[in-house]
Amino acid sequence: MDGNEQSNASISVSVGPKREKVREAFLRLGSRQFQIETMCEEINEKFKLPYGKVHELDGEFGVGKTQLCYSLMAKFLQSNPTRRAVWINRNRTLETEAFLRHYYREGEDATTSTQNMAAVLDRIMVISVEDRFEFVNTLKELLDKITSLDLRLVIVDDVDCILYESALTFRDGQGSEELLGAMRGLQALTKRGLAVIITNHLTAGDDNRLSPMLGVAWAKSISSHIGIFRHPDNSREISFRERDGTVSYVRFHITDSGLFKA
Numbered sequence: 001m002d003g004n005e006q007s008n009a010s011i012s013v014s015v016g017p018k019r020e021k022v023r024e025a026f027l028r029l030g031s032r033q034f035q036i037e038t039m040c041e042e043i044n045e046k047f048k049l050p051y052g053k054v055h056e057l058d059g060e061f062g063v064g065k066t067q068l069c070y071s072l073m074a075k076f077l078q079s080n081p082t083r084r085a086v087w088i089n090r091n092r093t094l095e096t097e098a099f100l101r102h103y104y105r106e107g108e109d110a111t112t113s114t115q116n117m118a119a120v121l122d123r124i125m126v127i128s129v130e131d132r133f134e135f136v137n138t139l140k141e142l143l144d145k146i147t148s149l150d151l152r153l154v155i156v157d158d159v160d161c162i163l164y165e166s167a168l169t170f171r172d173g174q175g176s177e178e179l180l181g182a183m184r185g186l187q188a189l190t191k192r193g194l195a196v197i198i199t200n201h202l203t204a205g206d207d208n209r210l211s212p213m214l215g216v217a218w219a220k221s222i223s224s225h226i227g228i229f230r231h232p233d234n235s236r237e238i239s240f241r242e243r244d245g246t247v248s249y250v251r252f253h254i255t256d257s258g259l260f261k262a
Helices: 021-028 065-079 096-103 110-121 132-142 164-171 176-190 215-220
Strands: 011-013 016-023 055-057 084-089 124-128 153-156 195-202 211-212 224-230 235-241 247-255 256-260
Touching: 055 065, 055 176, 065 084, 065 096, 065 153, 065 195, 065 256, 084 132, 096 110, 096 256, 132 176, 153 176, 176 195, 176 215, 211 215
Parallel strands: 055 195, 055 224, 084 124, 084 153, 153 195
Antiparallel strands: 011 016, 195 211, 224 235, 235 247, 247 256
16 A cells, blocks of 8 residues: 555544544544645635545535635645546536636746646546436446546536436435435445545525525435535635534635635
């Protein structure tokens, strides 16, 4: 196992009255080796996403979920120069100019950036899936190619658009197995040590309260929900639950040069 590989073995360390896995201990102590970060160090002081979990970014249309994913993927690729990331959505779209603005933040040398641009984009696998069947098959294929492709990060943008028909069927009293089957495919990747980040839209229910698309069963199958909201001054705010159960908030701006703490 090389220096970049992580073990999911049940090795434990003593921490007072209980024991925890080495990876969990490193997370508690703030080790960056086991966490995905953004390109903004001020945001990273509070906000990090551990590997080995499915994280869902929930927010209304246009609030900045995709931009946050670009920043997370940019930092991942910079920190892991030999590894690859996967970008999945329904229309095979990765806005390369927007992503590269996060990767090459303000102050980077333009000549160096241009020379390396193609190499950076070559490490991103962009995959289009039309429906739940293609999505599940894609996840199975990725599971078989984790080692050969040197994968460590999978991002699914607008998962609700991919699984929308399954969610409608589920509301009619069927289709729960279809949705949970897709979730099992995502969780299988996390069991191999990958970080999986998905984006989902918020929708207003009959009581006008906002809740993530795809229903309650889907939401309950995800342990890491990150809410993204827009303030009147156009700044954004992330809300997320810490390991001890408390809820934390980070406010930031989205600019042409990436994310910056508000």
